[in-house]
Amino acid sequence: MSDPLSATFAALADPTRRAILARLALGETSVTELAEPFDMSLPAISKHLKVLEHAGLISRGREAQWRPCRIAPTSLKQVDGWLGNFRRFWDESFNRLDGYLQELKANEMVHAAGQTKQRGRVRKEKQRGRKSG
Amino acid sequence: MDAKVDKTLKITTPSDLEFAMTRVFDAPRHLVFDAMTKPEHVRRWLGSAEQAVLGCEIDLRVGGGYRFTMRSAGGVASMLQGTYREIARPERVVFTERFSMPGFTSEEYQVKSSFVEAGGKTTLTTTILHDSKENRDGHLNSGVEKGVAPAYDRLAGVVAAMA
Numbered sequence: 001m002s003d004p005l006s007a008t009f010a011a012l013a014d015p016t017r018r019a020i021l022a023r024l025a026l027g028e029t030s031v032t033e034l035a036e037p038f039d040m041s042l043p044a045i046s047k048h049l050k051v052l053e054h055a056g057l058i059s060r061g062r063e064a065q066w067r068p069c070r071i072a073p074t075s076l077k078q079v080d081g082w083l084g085n086f087r088r089f090w091d092e093s094f095n096r097l098d099g100y101l102q103e104l105k106a107n108e109m110v111h112a113a114g115q116t117k118q119r120g121r122v123r124k125e126k127q128r129g130r131k132s133g
Numbered sequence: 134m135d136a137k138v139d140k141t142l143k144i145t146t147p148s149d150l151e152f153a154m155t156r157v158f159d160a161p162r163h164l165v166f167d168a169m170t171k172p173e174h175v176r177r178w179l180g181s182a183e184q185a186v187l188g189c190e191i192d193l194r195v196g197g198g199y200r201f202t203m204r205s206a207g208g209v210a211s212m213l214q215g216t217y218r219e220i221a222r223p224e225r226v227v228f229t230e231r232f233s234m235p236g237f238t239s240e241e242y243q244v245k246s247s248f249v250e251a252g253g254k255t256t257l258t259t260t261i262l263h264d265s266k267e268n269r270d271g272h273l274n275s276g277v278e279k280g281v282a283p284a285y286d287r288l289a290g291v292v293a294a295m296a
Contacts, residue, residue, distance in 0.1 A: 007235075007236050007237070007238075008236055053235070054235055054236070055235070055236045056234075056235045056236030056237070057236070086272065086273065087142065087144065088181055088183070089180075089181045089183075089184050090142060090154060090156075091142045091181075092180075092181035092182065093178055093179050093180060093181060094140075094142060094156050094158075094178075095140070096177075096178035096179075096180075097158065097165075097168060097169075097178040097179075098140060098158065098159065099178075100168060100174070100177050100178045101158055101159065101160035101164055101165065101168060102159070102160070104160065104164045104167075104168060104174075105160050105161075105164060108164070
């Protein structure tokens with residue numbers, strides 16, 4: 001699974017799946033329409049579609065009940081540059097981290113100041129205790 | 134009192150198998166370390182306009198795992214996951230990592246982050262070690278253009294020709 005193309009090639013190893021892709025290259029269609037030329041049940045076709053979808057070769061619409069299937073040439077290219085753009089991902093993240101660190105620093109200072117105040121109060125109370133006792 | 138901090142992200146290639154990212158933060162290193170290793174902190178900053186981080190699980194102990202799930206602006210789900218190998222707060226953390234998305238899973242690589250503090254500022258150096266130059270280049274994305282993308286383009290061409 002570690003080879004980037006293995007899922008794609010595994011998906012393409014089957015002649016039915018290649019035929020499905022060839023049909024989808026003509027335009028999007030429903031599962032029922034796709035199943036027509038094949039001597040296969042709908043669940044069997046659905047299984048093939050799942051493999052193709054997992055390999056990123058097709059996408060399935062959610063906008064309609066019949067979930068149109070279409071070939072996904074853009075998803076084929078999305079591997080390019082992982083994370084969209086590696087550098088931009090970290091650059092933007094670290095810029096946000098700058099702001100967040102200032103928040104953490106401020107929290108820590110407030111916390112430290114609170115502790116000093118509390119220690120002072122305890123000392124005073126102890127002194128008071130000694131005087132009265 | 135503050136000298137200007139150069140917040141540029143610098144990327145270098147110390148060897149054929151590695152690349153390194155260096156970034157300076159205006160905060161002591163224990164805060165930078167925690168911000169990068171505690172999920173309640175990571176959720177607050179990790180992610181970009183084109184890659185939103187949806188989930189973040191971290192089991193911060195040697196042998197413990199972590200998993201960040203993401204979704205691109207185009208709706209493609211992906212995941213970064215790995216296992217902690219060394220935890221030396223606040224100096225250093227080492228873990229393995231793998232990136233995956235539908236149709237693509239990267240090789241496992243090693244990530245080492247070191248935190249060096251001076252004058253209240255922290256220099257974070259993250260070194261990413263791959264087991265081949267091709268994978269290193271792929272990660273830096275120059276190699277992907279040369280390697281995988283044309284392969285996919287050819288594939289798309291073959292599929293179109295079958296119609």
